[in-house]
Amino acid sequence: MSSGSIFTEEKNPRGIPRAPFIENVEAHLGGPDVEVEPTLKQFQDALAKYRYMDANLTQRRQGLEEKIPDIKKTLTMVEYLQERRQGKSKANPFEDQGDDLEDEDEDEEADGSKEPLKTTFELNDTLYAEAELEETDTVFLWLGANVMLSYSLPAAITLLRSKLALAESSLRTSIEDLEFLREQVTVMEVNTARVYNWDVKRRRERRERGEAQGSGSSTKEIEGT
Template identity: 30%
Template structure:
């Protein structure tokens, strides 16, 4: 499941069931994002896998690029989640204000609302028993204040859980990026060592011919 789908599901779901979160490695594995293998002993790895150095270097470069792309995508989704959390918190605060005004038996309340970026307007609310909430997919439903407050609070909890999971996945990806960078360094150093050995043998052969 993509991070974007997780955001949409969290923000539109009305279920009261709590889905137990899988460990981050299991979640990533299900999306075919595997943990990077640590290449400490390059010579042993090449012998065991029957591979040549150039091929393994290219594989690790591909892995590095993939992890970086996934990290970029996750960061973008993280920004969307943060924005959603802020929107929900503002909506819940507005509902709390309406509930307080209703309890005070206020006849009306003056509010400022956003029409567009940097464009706001004032409105007088004289009906504080019900509100309309966008549920997504161009669907708006009318709720009693208390029902709306409960619904948005549940949605916010779901999104915050998604936010925590996204943080875990970002940490996972960054760990794999670091591992892959170390692997590339080890492969490069092993290549340098091979060239030095090859140059040394070549020099020895030249000296033996003189």
């Protein structure tokens, strides 16, 4: 067996190598008398790498699954503000979810102007405050790392849609990669078991041959006495 990497040249679209399935253990080792410890160590190293990637991707998947609903909620709200500003009639997007946005904001006063939009916003996990939104064509979006920028409503919608599409695509690829990784972990665990069992069988056969040879020598000595 070569001392290089055990991984095959085949990789998934994100470059994760496919694990080889060892059909013939003796041929893979390079002979019937080759020690298995170096091969088993290679298998354990490969398993450690796969599990490390699995842990990272699992964490990334969890982050995306938490992030995507927030992006969708923000996008829905900005689209609502844009349609409200354009004078289009649209139901409160959060009415069925129990938010305190009120239907009265669509009612117009006698002079044709709209009533201010009343809503609540989150200060902490269990703390909310009421706010009255003025008519505006801009919103402020958190971009991470304590950065907030002002965007026009159309630009904010474009940005949020782009971020949502990217996050959903990343989530799909993360799920695909996790499934691929778990298949490779299973293959390497099977390979490890096959090599270990092959070595146990080889040791037993050697021991049986040694006992048979010892028994044969004792019989010859008795006959020659």
